[in-house]
Amino acid sequence: MKPPCYEYVAPDTLAGALRVRAECEDSVVLAGGQSLVPTLNFRLANPDTVIDLRRVAELATVDTRDGMIRVGAMTRQRTLERNEAAFARNPLIRETMEYIAHPVIRSRGTIGGSVAHADPASELPCLLVLLDGELTARSSRGERTIPAADFFEFVFTTALEPEELLVEVAFPVLEPGEGWAFREFARRHGDFAVAGAGATLLLDDAGRIARARLAACGVATTPVRLRAAEEALRGAEPGTEAFRAAGELARDAVTTVDDTAASADYRRHLLSGLVNDVLTRAAARARGPR
Amino acid sequence: MSTRQFGARVQRNEDARLITGRGRFVDDLPLDGVLHGAFARSAVARGRITHLDTTAARALPGVHRVYTHADLGELDVTMPLLIPHPCIGHPRTQYPLAHEDVYHVGQAIAFVVADDRYIAEDAARLIEIDYDILPVEVDPAKAALDGAPLVHEDVPNNIAAHLVQVSGDPDAAFAAADHVTRIQVRVDRSTAAPMECLSTAARWDAVSGELTVWDGTQAPIGLRGALSSLFDLDEDKVRVVAPDVGGGFGPKIVFPYSNEILVPFAAKDLRRPVKWVEDRSENFVHMTHERTQIHDIELAATSDGVVLGLRDTFLHDTGSFIPYGIAVAQVASTQIAGPYRIPAIHVTFDCVYTPTVPVTPYRGCGRPQANFAIERAMDQLAAELGIDRFEIRRRNFIAPDEFPYTRPDLVFADGLPVTLDSGRYDDALAALEKALDLDAIRAEQEQARAEGRLLGLGLSFYVEGTGLGPYEGAKIRLHPITGKAYVNTGLTAQGQGHETAWAQIVADQIGVRPEDVIVVEGDTGVFDWGVATFASRAAVVSGNAVHVAAVSARARIAQAAANMLEADPDDIELENGRAFVRGTSSRGVTLAEVATMSNPLRYAFNKAAQTATQFAPTARSTGKPLPDGERPGIEVSEYYSPPHATWAYGVHAALVEVDPVTCDIDVKRYVCVHDCGNMINPMIVEGQVAGGVAQGMGGAFYEKLEYDENGVLRNASFMDFLVPYATEVPHIEMIHMETPSPLNPLGIKGVGEAGTIPVGQVIASAVEDALSPLGAPPVRQVPLSPSAIHDLLREARVSA
Numbered sequence A: 001m002k003p004p005c006y007e008y009v010a011p012d013t014l015a016g017a018l019r020v021r022a023e024c025e026d027s028v029v030l031a032g033g034q035s036l037v038p039t040l041n042f043r044l045a046n047p048d049t050v051i052d053l054r055r056v057a058e059l060a061t062v063d064t065r066d067g068m069i070r071v072g073a074m075t076r077q078r079t080l081e082r083n084e085a086a087f088a089r090n091p092l093i094r095e096t097m098e099y100i101a102h103p104v105i106r107s108r109g110t111i112g113g114s115v116a117h118a119d120p121a122s123e124l125p126c127l128l129v130l131l132d133g134e135l136t137a138r139s140s141r142g143e144r145t146i147p148a149a150d151f152f153e154f155v156f157t158t159a160l161e162p163e164e165l166l167v168e169v170a171f172p173v174l175e176p177g178e179g180w181a182f183r184e185f186a187r188r189h190g191d192f193a194v195a196g197a198g199a200t201l202l203l204d205d206a207g208r209i210a211r212a213r214l215a216a217c218g219v220a221t222t223p224v225r226l227r228a229a230e231e232a233l234r235g236a237e238p239g240t241e242a243f244r245a246a247g248e249l250a251r252d253a254v255t256t257v258d259d260t261a262a263s264a265d266y267r268r269h270l271l272s273g274l275v276n277d278v279l280t281r282a283a284a285r286a287r288g289p290r
Numbered sequence B: 001m002s003t004r005q006f007g008a009r010v011q012r013n014e015d016a017r018l019i020t021g022r023g024r025f026v027d028d029l030p031l032d033g034v035l036h037g038a039f040a041r042s043a044v045a046r047g048r049i050t051h052l053d054t055t056a057a058r059a060l061p062g063v064h065r066v067y068t069h070a071d072l073g074e075l076d077v078t079m080p081l082l083i084p085h086p087c088i089g090h091p092r093t094q095y096p097l098a099h100e101d102v103y104h105v106g107q108a109i110a111f112v113v114a115d116d117r118y119i120a121e122d123a124a125r126l127i128e129i130d131y132d133i134l135p136v137e138v139d140p141a142k143a144a145l146d147g148a149p150l151v152h153e154d155v156p157n158n159i160a161a162h163l164v165q166v167s168g169d170p171d172a173a174f175a176a177a178d179h180v181t182r183i184q185v186r187v188d189r190s191t192a193a194p195m196e197c198l199s200t201a202a203r204w205d206a207v208s209g210e211l212t213v214w215d216g217t218q219a220p221i222g223l224r225g226a227l228s229s230l231f232d233l234d235e236d237k238v239r240v241v242a243p244d245v246g247g248g249f250g251p252k253i254v255f256p257y258s259n260e261i262l263v264p265f266a267a268k269d270l271r272r273p274v275k276w277v278e279d280r281s282e283n284f285v286h287m288t289h290e291r292t293q294i295h296d297i298e299l300a301a302t303s304d305g306v307v308l309g310l311r312d313t314f315l316h317d318t319g320s321f322i323p324y325g326i327a328v329a330q331v332a333s334t335q336i337a338g339p340y341r342i343p344a345i346h347v348t349f350d351c352v353y354t355p356t357v358p359v360t361p362y363r364g365c366g367r368p369q370a371n372f373a374i375e376r377a378m379d380q381l382a383a384e385l386g387i388d389r390f391e392i393r394r395r396n397f398i399a400p401d402e403f404p405y406t407r408p409d410l411v412f413a414d415g416l417p418v419t420l421d422s423g424r425y426d427d428a429l430a431a432l433e434k435a436l437d438l439d440a441i442r443a444e445q446e447q448a449r450a451e452g453r454l455l456g457l458g459l460s461f462y463v464e465g466t467g468l469g470p471y472e473g474a475k476i477r478l479h480p481i482t483g484k485a486y487v488n489t490g491l492t493a494q495g496q497g498h499e500t501a502w503a504q505i506v507a508d509q510i511g512v513r514p515e516d517v518i519v520v521e522g523d524t525g526v527f528d529w530g531v532a533t534f535a536s537r538a539a540v541v542s543g544n545a546v547h548v549a550a551v552s553a554r555a556r557i558a559q560a561a562a563n564m565l566e567a568d569p570d571d572i573e574l575e576n577g578r579a580f581v582r583g584t585s586s587r588g589v590t591l592a593e594v595a596t597m598s599n600p601l602r603y604a605f606n607k608a609a610q611t612a613t614q615f616a617p618t619a620r621s622t623g624k625p626l627p628d629g630e631r632p633g634i635e636v637s638e639y640y641s642p643p644h645a646t647w648a649y650g651v652h653a654a655l656v657e658v659d660p661v662t663c664d665i666d667v668k669r670y671v672c673v674h675d676c677g678n679m680i681n682p683m684i685v686e687g688q689v690a691g692g693v694a695q696g697m698g699g700a701f702y703e704k705l706e707y708d709e710n711g712v713l714r715n716a717s718f719m720d721f722l723v724p725y726a727t728e729v730p731h732i733e734m735i736h737m738e739t740p741s742p743l744n745p746l747g748i749k750g751v752g753e754a755g756t757i758p759v760g761q762v763i764a765s766a767v768e769d770a771l772s773p774l775g776a777p778p779v780r781q782v783p784l785s786p787s788a789i790h791d792l793l794r795e796a797r798v799s800a
């Protein structure tokens, strides 16, 4: 479990990092190293060059203006989790991030690293898909913004081009009065989720569901929006019946086959229960004063 | 006498070193000019190598040598079958490096030695290996059927060994029974996952012709014997040292592994120290596994639930080879009747080859499987007869006055018939019931069920034959300068606390503080009589050897002090590092002085030594300085050999809630009553039991090695093989009972494996109880998992 031989560079600036990225045929970016280092040690990756971003201070920022929480890719997960301004605007972020690994890993792991890594069981990609977040990528040729819905393509595969870096991750804030919840199940404390579900719930003046958003992780090759359940909830009376029905509709989102962590059948059962649960809790929060 | 140390909660001598990172493991050894090894391993389960080319690997800069089997000369022989047994009809062991045939994913094929491990791994990947892939069957039940693919071409039905044991008259018992219960149960494969994987370093001294091997082993003396034989060296020319070892749990009792041959071989060949430390990926496919057994067990009972007879037929998966003989299956077969009287037993097993990592004992060694079989059957019998689960056990216990209780013709791992020496099983169960507060629990359960919550209670009673012979020894030497006592045994510790337990035993005899007793083990250069650390035997066998030696050291000290103080040896007391005449503690000498004076000297190399030289006033004026028959200094070696195994036991229970959404379990209470005879140090005992329960939780709910249909391990990493964290291990309420073993002077029984044995059954019976109101089917297999519980719930729903 020793990594293969590679060149190591640690540029001080984003421009410097982009230059190396453009020059090197086969480079990988090292952020917090919590996923990349094991990948190298298992020799699942065999890059020529490793570009360490830890010195690029301009990527370690959190900015909470204009209805978006804009997070620099190198912001440590723990930093965002503890950011009070972000919490005030979108408390779902903290609730979700508490499920990521263990505090020691969140202290090293970065927002950008988690998103770029695109593990289908990861919480942050799921959250971005749920909230319709945005990703900003940059290369030496320019910058582009990619909606979360288009960013996650497959297991460990994103819309990033080889010469691009992920520079910013933007989480929309919640609407006033919008309810929210996230829950997952992992076999051991801190493990990647067997399945997880997040929900937001906005009620209209009559107390019916104006907008429900639902997403799940751990059940497919990417995080998924549970559109069928969302549709069914629109205009419905929030409550056990609607939420249980939504849970049932969520089952079909499970496309992973049996693996050593869980049978597909069990995952469907689990997801439906989790959806029911997050909707119930989101509804309780939606009604509550904010 | 000062406060007795035996039985006290003495802080462990080794902890300061181990928990502040000052432990010294093989990988920490600073060997000058050391080279590093890496293995190329089989990527296929059963295959024939058609092409093996090491050219590119050898050409890589920094590579010193690449060895294949053809380079090994005299060492290219199959490894020893460590415990032969007449029932092993088709014994097979492996070569250090594979020949044409490979038998499991992970089998060593080539060994690279390079400047560092990085280069060694790079080179190992450059070795070209092509295989003809042969068909495989990894399920032992299917592997034993006619027509199944064979692991070894000449072993019909893949049956390595077959043993039938009959005790009493089972046919008569079954004929006389009112009721027969029959179930099939299965326990799956796991691995010990020690924190330190396997490790070997070696240095060949060309000047002295000595080979030194540092190895993370449980058996340095055994390994020394194997290496001397293989390398054709005198035993005195081979020194095996087990430094600090990061957990053993059984697999490190097996020797020699490929690394234990290749590393010394390369060191000798290249005239450079060589080191190899197994990484976690290798550990999963190389270090031995244990557990898969399928039992068909039948109980013949009266309508009152008294069990008259037992029949058990089981398959034991031994993996691709059988290096440790039938130990696991034999231990399972002899513990199958548990704490119950059951006077008639018929037990049969087949050890089945499968193209997987070889199977040898792992903490519990067949007992978790046997316990699962008998206790699942007892639960089933209780249910069928409408008798309470606690009550049915009580009706079958061997009573205290029935000991020693022999099961004729059932032969245990020491070659002797099973003879349970002592126990108070009924009291243990009563203590458990009291601790649980059964009435309250039943009320709570009823309440929970009314709310639709799934709350269940499970229990398991186990016995464990511990402290196997043949013998162990101990040497004690009093140091003349510091007055500290040095203790050596032939064992080695992997975290169990020998440095403290032995110190307590010695401290009591010679009147010093436990921290002034220095224990050095695991080094054949220091003490090389004895066997090894395994089978919950260290405290029983070595502990008593240390005791016998300490008694003898005490006598020598008393005699020497009596000479110095001109008193009767019987009047000498030892306390606080001094010897004095009883009642006159001011008239005394230090143990350092005793040690000095008992060694007649010529040279006064320090101040204290002056007193022992020939012209000192204290010197003996007449006669020989060292009288005939006497030895210099205070140094003794003594040995202890147990008559047969001594039987520890215990009963565990858990209150478990099943979450119907996640299908996860929440262990609300875990209560454990156990009896390992007299405890040397209750704190160490508690650590052993708690660690055992933690490992048992792994086997009950988390840890399952899954081979796919091609014989590839699907979860060979800590991401996918789930060792429970502290967060998954329940708080354990522990109740100690101490029924002294009548077999040894200290009254000790072993406790190393105890905690692990009953947990699978405890969790299975609790989950079964929790799901029973829904009509779920019984639990017949561990480890359970959320998916397995989901299946049970679904079946309940379907049948409802």
Ligand SMILES: Cc1cc2nc3c(=O)[nH]c(=O)nc-3n(C[C@H](O)[C@H](O)[C@H](O)COP(=O)(O)OP(=O)(O)OC[C@H]3O[C@@H](n4cnc5c(N)ncnc54)[C@H](O)[C@@H]3O)c2cc1C
Pocket (backbone or CB within 6 Å): A028, A029, A030, A031, A032, A033, A034, A035, A036, A037, A073, A099, A100, A101, A102, A105, A108, A109, A110, A111, A112, A113, A114, A116, A117, A119, A121, A122, A123, A124, A160, A164, A165, A166, A167, A190, A191, A192, A193
């Ligand atoms: C024991 C353990 C448990 C874990 N459990 C969880 C969990 O429950 N949930 C979870 O989500 N994660 C979990 N993780 C992963 C952890 O959250 C990682 O921190 C995260 O996946 C990667 O972040 P990182 O900063 O460490 O990235 P790295 O490991 O440094 O990089 C990950 C990948 O992203 C790429 N990358 C990183 N930054 C950029 C960038 N700016 N632009 C382009 N590509 C980039 C890298 O090249 C690499 O391919 C766990 C990790 C461990 C070790």
